[in-house]
Amino acid sequence: MLDILYNLGAGFIHVFAVPHLVALIVGLVVGMLVAVLPGLTLVMGVVLALPFTYGMDITTSIILLTAMYISGTYGGAFTSILFHIPGEPIDVPLLWDGFPMARKGEPAKALGWTLFAALTGGLITCIVAVSLAVPFAHFALRFDQPEYFAVVMFGFTSVVALGGGSLVNALISLFLGVLLATVGVDDTWGVDRFTFGIPVLRDGIEYLTVMVGAYGVGEVLSRLELGFTSSPLQAAGGKIATKIPSPRELWQLRSTFARSSLVGVLCGIVPGAGATIASFVAYGVESQYGARRKELGTGIPDGIVAPQVASTATVGGHMVPLLTLGIPGSGATAVILGAFLLHGLQPGPMVFARESTMVYAIFASMFLSVIGMCLLGYFTIKLLIKVLYLPEAITAAFVILFCVIGAYSARNTITDLWLIMIFGVLGYLFERFRFPVAPMVLGVILGPLAEQSFMTSMISFQNDWTVFFRRPISGTVIALAIVALLFPLLRHLLQRRKLLAQGAQVLRERQAET
Amino acid sequence: MIAKLKESLPYWVTLAVSGYFFRIAQGISAPGTGDQLGPDFWPKMFLILMMLVCAVGIGRTLFGRRRKPDEVFDAPTEGAPSAQLGGEPEGEPQKRYPLLLLGGIVLCLGYVVLFDTLGFFLDTFAFMLAFMLLGRYRRIGAAVGTSLVGTLVFMYVFMKIVYVSLPIGSPPFSDVSIFLMRLMGIR
Numbered sequence: 001m002l003d004i005l006y007n008l009g010a011g012f013i014h015v016f017a018v019p020h021l022v023a024l025i026v027g028l029v030v031g032m033l034v035a036v037l038p039g040l041t042l043v044m045g046v047v048l049a050l051p052f053t054y055g056m057d058i059t060t061s062i063i064l065l066t067a068m069y070i071s072g073t074y075g076g077a078f079t080s081i082l083f084h085i086p087g088e089p090i091d092v093p094l095l096w097d098g099f100p101m102a103r104k105g106e107p108a109k110a111l112g113w114t115l116f117a118a119l120t121g122g123l124i125t126c127i128v129a130v131s132l133a134v135p136f137a138h139f140a141l142r143f144d145q146p147e148y149f150a151v152v153m154f155g156f157t158s159v160v161a162l163g164g165g166s167l168v169n170a171l172i173s174l175f176l177g178v179l180l181a182t183v184g185v186d187d188t189w190g191v192d193r194f195t196f197g198i199p200v201l202r203d204g205i206e207y208l209t210v211m212v213g214a215y216g217v218g219e220v221l222s223r224l225e226l227g228f229t230s231s232p233l234q235a236a237g238g239k240i241a242t243k244i245p246s247p248r249e250l251w252q253l254r255s256t257f258a259r260s261s262l263v264g265v266l267c268g269i270v271p272g273a274g275a276t277i278a279s280f281v282a283y284g285v286e287s288q289y290g291a292r293r294k295e296l297g298t299g300i301p302d303g304i305v306a307p308q309v310a311s312t313a314t315v316g317g318h319m320v321p322l323l324t325l326g327i328p329g330s331g332a333t334a335v336i337l338g339a340f341l342l343h344g345l346q347p348g349p350m351v352f353a354r355e356s357t358m359v360y361a362i363f364a365s366m367f368l369s370v371i372g373m374c375l376l377g378y379f380t381i382k383l384l385i386k387v388l389y390l391p392e393a394i395t396a397a398f399v400i401l402f403c404v405i406g407a408y409s410a411r412n413t414i415t416d417l418w419l420i421m422i423f424g425v426l427g428y429l430f431e432r433f434r435f436p437v438a439p440m441v442l443g444v445i446l447g448p449l450a451e452q453s454f455m456t457s458m459i460s461f462q463n464d465w466t467v468f469f470r471r472p473i474s475g476t477v478i479a480l481a482i483v484a485l486l487f488p489l490l491r492h493l494l495q496r497r498k499l500l501a502q503g504a505q506v507l508r509e510r511q512a513e514t
Numbered sequence: 515m516i517a518k519l520k521e522s523l524p525y526w527v528t529l530a531v532s533g534y535f536f537r538i539a540q541g542i543s544a545p546g547t548g549d550q551l552g553p554d555f556w557p558k559m560f561l562i563l564m565m566l567v568c569a570v571g572i573g574r575t576l577f578g579r580r581r582k583p584d585e586v587f588d589a590p591t592e593g594a595p596s597a598q599l600g601g602e603p604e605g606e607p608q609k610r611y612p613l614l615l616l617g618g619i620v621l622c623l624g625y626v627v628l629f630d631t632l633g634f635f636l637d638t639f640a641f642m643l644a645f646m647l648l649g650r651y652r653r654i655g656a657a658v659g660t661s662l663v664g665t666l667v668f669m670y671v672f673m674k675i676v677y678v679s680l681p682i683g684s685p686p687f688s689d690v691s692i693f694l695m696r697l698m699g700i701r
Contacts, residue, residue: 188553225612229609393647397646401638417629
């Protein structure tokens, strides 16, 4: 424990170096702007910032992206509460109580609750990340190739199962991502696969190209088809300010804070159950177990605190498997993993031994990011939401420009520009036909690791595939992966059973009445 | 039935494409693999899985019941393009402009086609201006100004600070890029 505190202290000193501090502040501001704008998602923002990190050292670039990630979970709250525009999907539950509270003439109070919720969720998540990372990393040192394969499979299945929407569509998206990762020269045998004689394809398809194309260009095309018609601003009226709740008010909501933090952290650690799910689940939990559950939806602080605490609390949870196992649990952490790989570093248990200064600098930057984002929200929100007045056509043109430069900078080849346009159209088609993009991105990033660990296991264990089930850790993780995959089916059955029970109850009541 | 067939179209297309790639994967081989799994195993396995899932998708669309989306769990995934809620009222179908989409795709493709010939500056400036106008932004002066300043800022940041070698174009367009580079002190 003392070691952790010592390293964390050193991390803080490291973060206070000028380049890191500048990256942190820029990340916070940009993350908040991205979250405020309904046309830009948090993940898209992190993707678009990636090319700017090429010239930075690895710690600075991860600090920048992590700061964007953290402040992105908070920025959208302002537009949800004040204008009824959720900047991010995670902010949708804030519409149900935040906006009504603002309409009741208490926008400053609603913003104050959000600020305190983000601060609490953020600090708790940082503490959890710091405390869990080392035990996680020690545990991960026992991993061999079958265990890595099992963990990647668990990541895949839970992202597919918990990501929302159709399981079939999510699986197709995932398989497509894994197949895209097979393009190029095969690592084990050195043979060309799906290169069609194009020299640049022998190096494979960069995951950056897939991410930038599908998230950036695809999103712009989808919104262009809708004519760039963002909702007009309907301000809640009054002066935009933040009023911090009193200690007594905060104490009254202690159970909500505790419940939602737990939901957020758990949803963070499980790959796939990102901030959006956490935000909705926390609101759902509050509506079932909250002291004022019957008043939810009328503009009470409980309905603001629960989703905000939970969504910010997922960040640290996501960072733990990312840093210790190299497994991203969300779209944003997938991009951060991409940044690690671009700088030639594969996150995993050994990172704690070899690059502990960097790891603890990242943790320290998370603490500072949480505090910084709250200060930023408190003092500069009036200025930040002016970005909402930017015409969508202008932001979209800039998004395309970011995408093009991002893709071109990686390898300086025009083929990558063609590829981002192809993936852009694919991203649009995914959106149009309700296929999720996140599984494809994870597939393309983790596909090589999955294949390498699978093939190496097969070579080491003479093609005995039961090795994945026989070894205790990999067997357990594979079992969890199967459970995760069966979860949507189970959920469907439970809902059906619940509906049938409700139907039977209604029938009984009607019979009793007659 | 036609509506169901239309709904299942993405699965048919994916199935056909997977079949095509499976045929290509048949030709992937490496000498001396012996008893070991060859380089074709992994892609073939996922292509088979893809085809199976497509078959399930087709079956579900053609013969299954239409399901109501689960309100909580069908919430868009963080970061997915479908995650753009943007404050639009739920349930109301939004008006779509396919010609705008087509125009956007053509502009993007044109941008890539002319990237090497016109060079980064001219191509990007023209693209941004055209894209803003296509996106129904009608303040021409502001669009020209934003495109110009935006392109110059990007050119400076990436060529001077991040050291990305952006294309300068072919003559005579390269003269414009070279002039601007001199002006900005980019070597």
